[in-house]
Amino acid sequence: MSLLQIEGLGIDFGGLRAVNDVGFSLKPGEIVSVIGPNGAGKTTLFNMISGVYAPARGRVVLNGEDITRMPPHMLARRGLSRTFQNLQIFQSMTVLENAVAGHHLHERGSVFADLFSLPAARRRSKASEDSARALLDRVGLGRAAEQEASSLSYGALKRLEIARALALKPRVLLLDEPAAGCNAVETEEIDHLIAQVAAEGVSILLVEHDMKMVMRISNHIVVLDHGEKIAEGEPAAIARNPRVIEAYLGAQATEAQNADG
Amino acid sequence: MIMRLSSKATTLLILAAVIAIAPFFFPSSYYFRVGSLIFVNGLAVTGLVILIGYAGQISLGHAGFAGIGAYACALAPIHLGLHPALAAILGALLSAAIAFLVGRPILRLKGYYLAVASLGFGILVSMVLSNEAQLTGGPDGMAVPELGLRAVLKAVGIDLSNTEFWYAFSGLALVLGAWLALNLYHSPTGRALRALHGSEVAARTVGVDVAHYKLVAFVISAIYASVSGSLLALQNKFITPDVAGFMHSIEMVTMAVLGGAGSVLGAILGAAILTTLPQVLTVFQEYEQLMLGLVMMLVMIFMREGLLPSVAHRIRGRGE
Ligand SMILES: Nc1ncnc2c1ncn2[C@@H]1O[C@H](COP(=O)(O)OP(=O)(O)OP(=O)(O)O)[C@@H](O)[C@H]1O
Ligand SMILES: [Mg+2]
Numbered sequence: 001m002s003l004l005q006i007e008g009l010g011i012d013f014g015g016l017r018a019v020n021d022v023g024f025s026l027k028p029g030e031i032v033s034v035i036g037p038n039g040a041g042k043t044t045l046f047n048m049i050s051g052v053y054a055p056a057r058g059r060v061v062l063n064g065e066d067i068t069r070m071p072p073h074m075l076a077r078r079g080l081s082r083t084f085q086n087l088q089i090f091q092s093m094t095v096l097e098n099a100v101a102g103h104h105l106h107e108r109g110s111v112f113a114d115l116f117s118l119p120a121a122r123r124r125s126k127a128s129e130d131s132a133r134a135l136l137d138r139v140g141l142g143r144a145a146e147q148e149a150s151s152l153s154y155g156a157l158k159r160l161e162i163a164r165a166l167a168l169k170p171r172v173l174l175l176d177e178p179a180a181g182c183n184a185v186e187t188e189e190i191d192h193l194i195a196q197v198a199a200e201g202v203s204i205l206l207v208e209h210d211m212k213m214v215m216r217i218s219n220h221i222v223v224l225d226h227g228e229k230i231a232e233g234e235p236a237a238i239a240r241n242p243r244v245i246e247a248y249l250g251a252q253a254t255e256a257q258n259a260d261g
Numbered sequence: 262m263i264m265r266l267s268s269k270a271t272t273l274l275i276l277a278a279v280i281a282i283a284p285f286f287f288p289s290s291y292y293f294r295v296g297s298l299i300f301v302n303g304l305a306v307t308g309l310v311i312l313i314g315y316a317g318q319i320s321l322g323h324a325g326f327a328g329i330g331a332y333a334c335a336l337a338p339i340h341l342g343l344h345p346a347l348a349a350i351l352g353a354l355l356s357a358a359i360a361f362l363v364g365r366p367i368l369r370l371k372g373y374y375l376a377v378a379s380l381g382f383g384i385l386v387s388m389v390l391s392n393e394a395q396l397t398g399g400p401d402g403m404a405v406p407e408l409g410l411r412a413v414l415k416a417v418g419i420d421l422s423n424t425e426f427w428y429a430f431s432g433l434a435l436v437l438g439a440w441l442a443l444n445l446y447h448s449p450t451g452r453a454l455r456a457l458h459g460s461e462v463a464a465r466t467v468g469v470d471v472a473h474y475k476l477v478a479f480v481i482s483a484i485y486a487s488v489s490g491s492l493l494a495l496q497n498k499f500i501t502p503d504v505a506g507f508m509h510s511i512e513m514v515t516m517a518v519l520g521g522a523g524s525v526l527g528a529i530l531g532a533a534i535l536t537t538l539p540q541v542l543t544v545f546q547e548y549e550q551l552m553l554g555l556v557m558m559l560v561m562i563f564m565r566e567g568l569l570p571s572v573a574h575r576i577r578g579r580g581e
Binding site: 072076093107 | 447
């Protein structure tokens with residue numbers, strides 16, 4: 001049975017059909033990648049699934065429950081977590097605090113206990129801090145824990161967002177270009193991390209421009225172009241698909257032209 | 262941020278030490294009065310640190326809650342026969358309830374819109390207090406009964422003058438208020454507030470109910486303002502609608518921003534500076550509103566983070 005099901009999802013911005021009639025599904029522990037040229041609508045699709053945008057058409061079903069247009073914090077409670085292409089870090093918090101903040105659902109309790117620093121509140125904080133440190137170690141940021149988050153490099157912030165998203169203990173994790181700005185070694189580490197997380201049963205929806213990584217770790221690939229799904233299938237089949245090649249080569253040809261002109 | 266530079270214990274220690282030691286340097290008993298005014302303002306501003314510094318929300322109407330706390334102490338003893346201390350608690354509960362009702366719709370607004378809406382709330386409260394003259398004495402104000410705690414202390418052998426008593430009592434209230442605010446900072450609730458300050462969308466995706474937590478910050482800061490208003494009314498034994506006025510709201514925000522709205526100690530420093538200046542400089546007294554405007558502009562231009570965090574940064578910068 002599928003854990004996450006997307007059906008006929010669509011949204012318009014003014015006259016632009018940013019995403020139209022996109023559907024696919026995700027099984028537990030499966031890695032599904034969404035690829036497509038710049039502006040294809042990948043991030044917009046993520047925003048609709050994660051409740052940041054309200055879709056105009058279609059449905060999102062998580063574990064049998066219709067979660068379309070549910071606000072993000074309610075989706076978080078149902079185990080849906082995500083990272084952002086354009087980083088959304090809690091500035092002026094430390095690296096550790098960012099990761100601890102990801103534990104919000106597990107550590108929240110009465111405001112009264114928090115104000116008076118009652119043992120219950122301290123216990124909750126301690127538990128999420130321990131777990132956050134373990135997660136930071138896992139993404140290779142253990143030694144940066146006490147640093148101001150804003151002092152990290154772009155690639156490190158990407159990994160911090162993954163740690164924060166994992167803190168939720170999600171069932172479905174949406175990663176929007178996790179390897180952007182990372183060098184080859186870091187990309188490989190992220191690659192391993194994603195595979196590991198998926199092996200633990202978390203379903204992963206991935207947007208990534210690094211095609212080698214996508215081809216290597218995806219179980220299934222969905223291709224978007226101009227907001228429409230133009231292909232879907234196993235990595236090997238997608239690599240051979242003429243429409244996909246055309247969409248990509250077309251985009252590259254245009255880019256080349258732009259670069260020339 | 263300054264918060265890590267000086268942990269919770271250090272901040273409280275500094276605060277308590279200054280409050281305890283300062284009287285030894287007072288040239289006259291008048292300074293006990295200045296001190297207690299600083300503490301009362303500091304308490305309201307500490308509440309604003311939670312709202313502005315932690316949660317990143319603005320209010321230009323918090324004097325409205327100070328007004329509710331102040332007039333509760335004047336009115337509840339007369340009309341409900343309550344002890345002034347219970348009246349202050351009633352005022353705080355009432356402020357919390359009103360903050361809950363008002364906060365829900367206005368906290369959906371952002372930036373300027375929230376500023377204007379909260380300003381409207383403050384003006385509303387001060388107008389009600391001015392216009393309900395039969396009840397509140399209108400712009401002329403009304404008397405507030407004696408708290409009576411000083412007499413109790415005297416009976417057990419602690420004999421303080423009126424100004425000394427209020428210095429100690431408000432000082433204690435401020436330390437307590439600072440302790441709660443610092444506890445909150447390092448707690449799950451505080452993290453949720455600071456997270457939504459940093460990025461609302463990211464806070465939502467980790468499960469923070471942003472509307473709920475903004476309301477929590479608004480209600481807590483309203484209680485601080487209310488208690489501050491009650492303490493002011495009780496120590497002055499007289500109160501006018503000015504306590505709820507627009508200028509008082511602006512004064513609170515300026516104090517917070519001057520010292521550094523992100524840091525409890527900084528905001529209290531801001532309260533100390535802006536409370537003391539009018540007392541020692543007559544120019545400041547005569548042109549208080551103009552001076553507040555000037556301070557606000559200078560801080561925004563030269564030290565966005567406020568006095569204490571800016572200085573701390575500069576010191577650290579030099580150390581490296
Ligand atoms: N909030 C918005 N308002 C208006 N237009 C938008 C908005 N968000 C996205 N768009 C437009 O929708 C289209 C799809 O954008 P989207 O960011 O989803 O693309 P993408 O596939 O993620 O691209 P990239 O690979 O560059 O990240 C683009 O034309 C973009 O300009
Ligand atoms: Mg994108």
